[in-house]
Amino acid sequence: MPRPTKQSPERGSARIRLLEAARDIIRAKGFAATTVDDLCRTAAVTKGAFFHNFGSKDALGIAAAEFWAETTSGFFAAAPYHDPADALERVLAYVAFRKAIIAGDLAEFTCLVGTMAQEVYASAPDIRDACGRSIFGHTATLEADIEAARRDHGITDDWTAESLARYTQAVIQGGFILAKAGNDPALAQESLDHLDRYIRHLFHVAEDDTDEWSH
């Protein structure tokens, strides 16, 4: 446990390391079951550093949600699913990408803000709202592609891009719950296969005709 020394270039990174620890531990144990000492131990910092950077445990929860929003938006912005010229292909590539990154341990790919929002719904409204902003901020990034795909494909059916973007999130989040409940990541992937089929239906395209991503 090489704690950063005073001279170390890592100096000042206590905040980031605590946020990373929060991300990892809360996803596995939940917010309430994660103690400040847990976080300090994992981040290899002291309690003084914790309460210097965050005024309270709840404040860390909010900061963790915001940190999640920042890092994931960077991650998704850099992802290859934006490459296709066709908007619908980008949407389907997003779903395929979400499926592809489901690998390894459950606590590594499940959604921090989905877990927290669910858990602290009534006990910590501030954290819950921060989680909400993260989730709906992410759905908003999908909306433009979905809207463009609607236009390109001349879709006029009575569903909105906003609604489908949210539904996509719901399927992903629900898949995570099943995966956790059944302790099997494949359950999350299975949901995305259905979502892919649904989106193709909405845009009247045949299955598996844009690219290859099933077994």
Place this chain on the structure above:
Amino acid sequence: MPRPTKQSPERGSARIRLLEAARDIIRAKGFAATTVDDLCRTAAVTKGAFFHNFGSKDALGIAAAEFWAETTSGFFAAAPYHDPADALERVLAYVAFRKAIIAGDLAEFTCLVGTMAQEVYASAPDIRDACGRSIFGHTATLEADIEAARRDHGITDDWTAESLARYTQAVIQGGFILAKAGNDPALAQESLDHLDRYIRHLFHVAEDDTDEWSH
């Protein structure tokens, strides 16, 4: 707070009342943030009664998941969505029923075992597994109708009844997360509209031609 007296016919109901309190409080605050004292206060029993009926807080968590499985399976077994003679109509009626019971406060209609499984995934595997049994036990009750509908409609596409039953749960659970994150029950209902459309697609039936259940 009329606590049951020694002579009261309510005698022996402490266990049930604690389980009901657990159901309500955990759905709002999460498992870890719910204290034994919270539960005793709400159930109007003493700590002695709590630890007489449950050996530990974790044991109550498991019992609460099992209680949830029992009561919800009774509730759904008695629900009117089983009435239609046609299997597909029963499946669609299930989705409509799930949408219809979304009313009132969020903590009243969201899923206890979905919330708990997500939260205690790594910190309390026994509780998580009890939640898993409840969730997948419920999906199993849908499977028969889906399978019958597949047969009746001559569907041979490469999805299974089991998989669609699980997907249905994923959509419902995911809808709950969005509803909590956005503090708006309509977000959960919206997901069920998409699910309805998807299922009709899978069975090649037009939208809204079997009954009325929108808005």
Place this chain on the structure above:
DNA sequence: GGATACATACCATACAGTCGGTATATGTCA
């Protein structure tokens, strides 16, 4: 020399869990 970024010892309390006691029901044997 002041602000920032920690470190460390300490504190108050909330928490899960314990333990000795009590009231009631049920069984049993004379």
Place this chain on the structure above:
DNA sequence: TGACATATACCGACTGTATGGTATGTATCC
């Protein structure tokens, strides 16, 4: 039928500790 024993279902004061948070000191940077 009644006395006694046993088991069940609680009651509520107590406890050890874990936990969130604080207070004070110190090194480094600007």
